[in-house]
Amino acid sequence: MADNLRQISTWSLKGFRKEQGNIELFLKLTRKDLDELERFPLPRAFVPTFKKFCTTYKRLEEEYRVGVSDHRTWAHGLESCAQVLTKKSLLV
DSSP, X not given: OHHHHXXXXXXXXXXXXXXXXXXXXXXXXXXXXXXXHXXXXXXXXXXXXXXXXXXXXXXXXXXXXXOOSOHHHHHHHHHHHHHHHHHHHHHO
């Protein structure tokens, strides 16, 4: 998932309109992964971070649906989510 988010971020920064189809596909794939992951028990230490991540990601998804007004800020939000997943998963 973190790799998907980083790729979406890169596309958003380098050519949001041109990469719209790829961005939409990766958002859907990431949502599918999240929905699957929520079905399994997670390590206790990871649950608070995962819940916060899910809230943030849902907000970013919604922003995409209604129209991203600032692609740079949106891309940085996705990158931050990717970093949280990567860092926390290494510690758990």
